[in-house]
Amino acid sequence: MAARVTAQMVAERAGVSQSAVSRVFTPGASASSRTVEKVRKAAEELGYRPNVLARAMVSGRSRMIGLVVAYLDNHFFPDVLERLSNALQEQGYHVLVFMASPTGNVDNVLEEIMGYQVDGIIMASVAMSSDIALRCQARGVPVVLFNRSQDIDGLTWVTSDNVNGARQAGEFLVAGGHERLGYIAGWDGASTQRDREAGFRNALADAGRRIFAREVGDFHSERTQDAALRMFDVPADKRPDGVFVANDHMATIVMDVLRFDLGLRVPEDVSVVGYDDAPPAAWPAYNLTTVRQRVNLMVEETVGALLEAIETPKDAKPRHVAMDAPLIVRGSARVPEGWTT
Amino acid sequence: MAARVTAQMVAERAGVSQSAVSRVFTPGASASSRTVEKVRKAAEELGYRPNVLARAMVSGRSRMIGLVVAYLDNHFFPDVLERLSNALQEQGYHVLVFMASPTGNVDNVLEEIMGYQVDGIIMASVAMSSDIALRCQARGVPVVLFNRSQDIDGLTWVTSDNVNGARQAGEFLVAGGHERLGYIAGWDGASTQRDREAGFRNALADAGRRIFAREVGDFHSERTQDAALRMFDVPADKRPDGVFVANDHMATIVMDVLRFDLGLRVPEDVSVVGYDDAPPAAWPAYNLTTVRQRVNLMVEETVGALLEAIETPKDAKPRHVAMDAPLIVRGSARVPEGWTT
Numbered sequence: 001m002a003a004r005v006t007a008q009m010v011a012e013r014a015g016v017s018q019s020a021v022s023r024v025f026t027p028g029a030s031a032s033s034r035t036v037e038k039v040r041k042a043a044e045e046l047g048y049r050p051n052v053l054a055r056a057m058v059s060g061r062s063r064m065i066g067l068v069v070a071y072l073d074n075h076f077f078p079d080v081l082e083r084l085s086n087a088l089q090e091q092g093y094h095v096l097v098f099m100a101s102p103t104g105n106v107d108n109v110l111e112e113i114m115g116y117q118v119d120g121i122i123m124a125s126v127a128m129s130s131d132i133a134l135r136c137q138a139r140g141v142p143v144v145l146f147n148r149s150q151d152i153d154g155l156t157w158v159t160s161d162n163v164n165g166a167r168q169a170g171e172f173l174v175a176g177g178h179e180r181l182g183y184i185a186g187w188d189g190a191s192t193q194r195d196r197e198a199g200f201r202n203a204l205a206d207a208g209r210r211i212f213a214r215e216v217g218d219f220h221s222e223r224t225q226d227a228a229l230r231m232f233d234v235p236a237d238k239r240p241d242g243v244f245v246a247n248d249h250m251a252t253i254v255m256d257v258l259r260f261d262l263g264l265r266v267p268e269d270v271s272v273v274g275y276d277d278a279p280p281a282a283w284p285a286y287n288l289t290t291v292r293q294r295v296n297l298m299v300e301e302t303v304g305a306l307l308e309a310i311e312t313p314k315d316a317k318p319r320h321v322a323m324d325a326p327l328i329v330r331g332s333a334r335v336p337e338g339w340t341t
Numbered sequence: 342m343a344a345r346v347t348a349q350m351v352a353e354r355a356g357v358s359q360s361a362v363s364r365v366f367t368p369g370a371s372a373s374s375r376t377v378e379k380v381r382k383a384a385e386e387l388g389y390r391p392n393v394l395a396r397a398m399v400s401g402r403s404r405m406i407g408l409v410v411a412y413l414d415n416h417f418f419p420d421v422l423e424r425l426s427n428a429l430q431e432q433g434y435h436v437l438v439f440m441a442s443p444t445g446n447v448d449n450v451l452e453e454i455m456g457y458q459v460d461g462i463i464m465a466s467v468a469m470s471s472d473i474a475l476r477c478q479a480r481g482v483p484v485v486l487f488n489r490s491q492d493i494d495g496l497t498w499v500t501s502d503n504v505n506g507a508r509q510a511g512e513f514l515v516a517g518g519h520e521r522l523g524y525i526a527g528w529d530g531a532s533t534q535r536d537r538e539a540g541f542r543n544a545l546a547d548a549g550r551r552i553f554a555r556e557v558g559d560f561h562s563e564r565t566q567d568a569a570l571r572m573f574d575v576p577a578d579k580r581p582d583g584v585f586v587a588n589d590h591m592a593t594i595v596m597d598v599l600r601f602d603l604g605l606r607v608p609e610d611v612s613v614v615g616y617d618d619a620p621p622a623a624w625p626a627y628n629l630t631t632v633r634q635r636v637n638l639m640v641e642e643t644v645g646a647l648l649e650a651i652e653t654p655k656d657a658k659p660r661h662v663a664m665d666a667p668l669i670v671r672g673s674a675r676v677p678e679g680w681t682t
Contacts, residue, residue, distance in 0.1 A: 025456065047479060064437065064457075078419040085440045094457070096405065097436045099426045115366070116405075116435070138388060252624070260625035283593070284601035285626040 005048040014042035065306065066113035066121040067095045068106055075249055075278035076293065080124060080146070083299040091307060093119070100126050107132040114141060120306045122146055127189065142309030142316070146302050147293075149191045149320065156309070158301045158321040162195035162275075163202070165291040165325030166244070169273045170203025172289070172327055173242045175336035178271060180212035182240030184227050184250055186219040193219075196246050196275055213240050217250045224250040228257035232270065242271040242333065248278040252286050255332065271333035287331040294323050346389040355383035406647065407454035407462040408436045409447055416590055416619035417634065421465060421487070424640045432648060434460070441467050448473045455482060461647045463487055468530065483650030483657070487643050488634075490532045490661065497650070499642045499662040503536035503616075504543070506632040506666030507585070510614045511544025513630070513668055514583045516677035519612060521553035523581030525568050525591055527560040534560075537587050537616055554581050558591045565591040569598035573611065583612040583674065589619040593627050596673065612674035628672040635664050 007025075011018040016035055023031040024039040031039070042048070065088055069077065085095050098113055100106045106123065110132050113121060121136065124146040133152045136143050145157035173181055183200055186193035204210060215231045217224030232239050245251035251274030258264045258272070266272055274281060277292035301321045309316040329335060352359040357376055364372045365380040372380070383389070406429055410418065426436050439454055441447045447464065451473050454462060462477065465487040474493045477484050486498035514522055524541055527534035545551060556572045558565030573580050586592035592615030599605045599613070607613055615622060618633035642662045650657040670676060 047476065078422075081419075081422070081438075082440065085438050089440055095438045097422075097426050097438060099423065099430055135388065252626075256625045280621070284597045285593075 005046045007048070009046055010039060010042045010048045013046060014038040061119055061310075062117045063093050064096045064116065064118045065093050066098060066116065066118040068098045068100050068109055068113070068121065068123045068126055070100050070124070070126045075280055076247070076276045076295075077124070079279065079295055080299065083295060084122065084124075084146075084302070087299055087303045091303065093307075095122075110136065114139060119310045120144070122302060122306065123148070125190070125192075127191075128152075140313070142306060142313070144302050144306045144309075146298070147192060149195075149322075154318050156305045156319045158298050158305070158319075159192070159195075159323070160291075160293040160298065160325040161322040162192055162325070163199035163322075165275065165327075166196040166199030167203045168199075168325075168327040169244050169275065169291055170200040171207075172329070172336065172339075173244060173271060173273060173333065174203060174207045174209060175339065176242065176271060176334040177336070178240075178242035178334070180240045180242070181209065182213040182215070182231055182243040183211050184224065184231070184243060184245040184254060185214060185216045186246035186250070188216070190219070193246055196244075200244050217246070217253075219247060219250060221249075221253060224253045225257055228254045229261065232258060232262055232264065240270065242273075244273050244275075246275060248274040248276040248281050248288060248290055250274070251288055251290065251332075252280050255286060255288070266332050267334045273333050277328055281328070281330070289330045289333040290328050291325050292328050293325060298323050346387045348389070350387055351380060351383045351389045354387060355379040402460055402651075403458045404434050405437045405457065405459045406434050407439060407457065407459040409439045409441050409450055409454070409462065409464045409467055411441050411465070411467045416621055417588070417617045417636075418465070420620065420636055421640065424636060425463065425465075425487075425643070428640055428644045432644070434648075436463075451477065455480060460651045461485070463643060463647060464489070466531070466533075468532075469493075481654070483647060483654070485643050485647045485650075487639070488533060490536075490663075495659050497646045497660045499639050499646070499660075500533070500536075500664070501632075501634040501639065501666040502663040503533055503666070504540040504663075506616065506668070507537040507540030508544045509540075509666075509668040510585050510616070510632055511541040512548075513670070513677065513680075514585060514612060514614060514674065515544060515548045515550060516680065517583065517612060517675040518677065519581075519583035519675070521581045521583070522550065523554040523556070523572050523584040524552050525565065525572070525584060525586040525595060526555060526557045527587035527591070529557070531560070534587055537585075541585050558587070558594075560588060560591060562590075562594060565594045566598055569595045570602065573599060573603055573605065581611065583614075585614050585616075587616060589615040589617040589622050589629060589631055591615070592629055592631065592673075593621050596627060596629070607673050608675045614674050618669055622669070622671070630671045630674040631669050632666050633669050634666060639664050 007018050007021045011021045020035050021039050024036050088095055096116060098109050100109050106126050106128050121143045125148055127148055127150055130152045133155055137154055147159055149157045149159050213231050215227035217227040245254050251272055255266055255272050258266055258270055264270055274288050274290040277290050280286055281288040281290045305319045348359050348362045352362045361376050362380050365377050429436055437457055439450050441450050447467050447469055462484045466489055468489055468491055471493045474496055478495055488500055490498045490500050554572050556568035558568040586595050592613055596607055596613050599607055599611055605611055615629050615631040618631045621627055622629040622631045646660045
C-alpha cells in the first residue's frame, strides 16, 4: 500500500489551512469554489484519500447508517433498499448492510453494528428485544423501525396503516358479494401480519361476517404454495370464492396455484387481493388488486426521523407513523357494482 | 451520549489483559471460552461497544466492503445483493452500499468510497474508467467487477460466460425451426449486452442465418415495451417468430406485450428466450426459457477473489472468471424435436 497522504500534506501543497482541506471533504461544510478547486487539485496530485474514519473518531460521526434487513425475497424490499440508500446518500450518509434471519433474534447483530460506530440504525421488517432497544438508546444511537411497529418506549417506527389498509381490502371483498372469504396469513411474529388480519376481520365483523377459511403462508414461497393448496384443492362448495393474502409476494404465488395447479379462473372462480403493491402486482400477468404501501413517503419519514434524532437529538421525539394505504383496484378481484374509488 | 467505555475498563473489570478483550471482539481471533464469557459479561455490564473504527485506524482494516450498484430494478439484483452480503458477513465483513447511475460515471463515487477506508470494492453491473481503476490499485484497494468484464490491466472480473450462454439460446431457436429471429438489446455500454449479442449472432452465422429484426430495450422497462411494440405490432409476415431478449427483466416485459397488448400466443406465435434465470422466469405465469447465471458460484468467486486480494495481496493475481451458463428449457419457446439437454 502507498504511504498515507495526510490532510496536512494536501494543505501545504494547496497553500491553504488544514481546516480548509477538512471543510472541502466534509459533506455539508462550506468552502469557496476557489479553495475547493485548489484543494481538489492538490489532493488529486498527491493521491489523498479523505479519511472518513479518522473524522468519525474525532467528530463522533461516521456518516454510516446500519440497515438490518431480514430477507430480500419479498418483492417489496429491493425498492425499499434502493430508495433508502438513495435518500440517505443525498444527505451524505451511506448504508452499511447487516443480514438477519427473518424470525431470529437480532440482538447479536445490533451489538456488532454498534461496533461500527454507525450514527443510526434502520431495522427493516425485523423486531428487536426491548432490552437491546434500551441499550441502543443509552448509547445515543437512534433506531427507526421500518415496516414494523413495536411497543417499546422511545422507539420510532414507520409503517403503512396496516389495519385500515386491510380493512379496505375486506370491505371491497364483502361488497363484491363473495360468500366465503379466506385469509392467508404471514409469519405471526410480524406486526404487519397481526395488524392486517385484525383490519380484515374488522371489516368482516362490521358486515356480520366471519372468516370462512384461514391458512398460514408465513411470507414464505413453499409454505404459501402448500397453504393455497390446502385452502383451494377441495370441493367447490368448500373453497373460498374470495381471499385476502397478507402480502403481494404470497398473493402472486396463490394466483399461480389457483390458475396453473388447480385450473381455476381469477377472478371468476376466486377473487384475490394482496398487500404492498410490489412491482409484480402491476404486471399484466397478475394485474393484482392490492393495498399500496406508499414506499416513497415511508422512506421519507424514516430518513427524516432518523436524521433529526442524529443531528438534533435534543429536539427529537419518538414518532409513530402509520402511512395511509390506499386500495388499488385492478383485475384479480371482482369489482362491486357501482364501486368508485 | 454515555461516556465512552474503553477496552481497558472492560479488561480491568473482567480481570484479563486488554489484548484478551481485543481478541474476543475480533472476528477470527481466538480466545478461551472462559475468557470470552468473562469479557462478554464485563462488556455487557459496562455497556462496552467494541470500536471497529478505532481498530481500523490501527490495523488498516475496516472490515467493510464498498458495493457499488447501479439499480435494483433488475430482478437479478436482490438475489445477488443478499448472497453477497451473506457471504461477506460470514467472513466478518459488511457491505457499505453506494448507489450509482447505471449509465453514469462512477469515478466520483469511488473517491467517496475510498474515504470510508473500505478494505475492497465490488462493482456490480457498472463500469469504471481505467484511470480510477489504477488509482484504486495504487492505494492498495482491490476492486472486483461483478457481472461486467472490462479490459483494464490488473482488474479482476466475474461474469457468466455471456458469449457461450447466448450462443446456446441462438442454437436452440435455430434448431426450433424459427424462420425470423429477432434480438432485443440491452444498454450498449454494458459488456453483458455486447457479449450476449455476439454469442447470439455467432450461433445464427454458424447456421448461415442473420438477425431478422433488432430493437433496443436498454434494460429499461418502458423502453423495452416500446421496443417490443415496434418489433411485433406489424403484419404477421413481418414479425419475428422467435426472439432472444438480452435479460429476463426485459423478456418478461416482452412476453406481457405479446400476450396482453397484441393477443399473441407464447410460444405458438412467438418463442421468447431470456438471460439470467431471475426468479420470475420460474413463475408459472412466465415459465421462461432462459440462460442461467449461476449466481451462487459467481458470488463465491467474487468474494474469494476479493478476500484473497485483501488478505494475501502478494499472492493475489487478477482473475477473469466467465462462469458457464446453462440453457434452462421451460415453456416460452418452441422445443426442437428430439432436443435433449
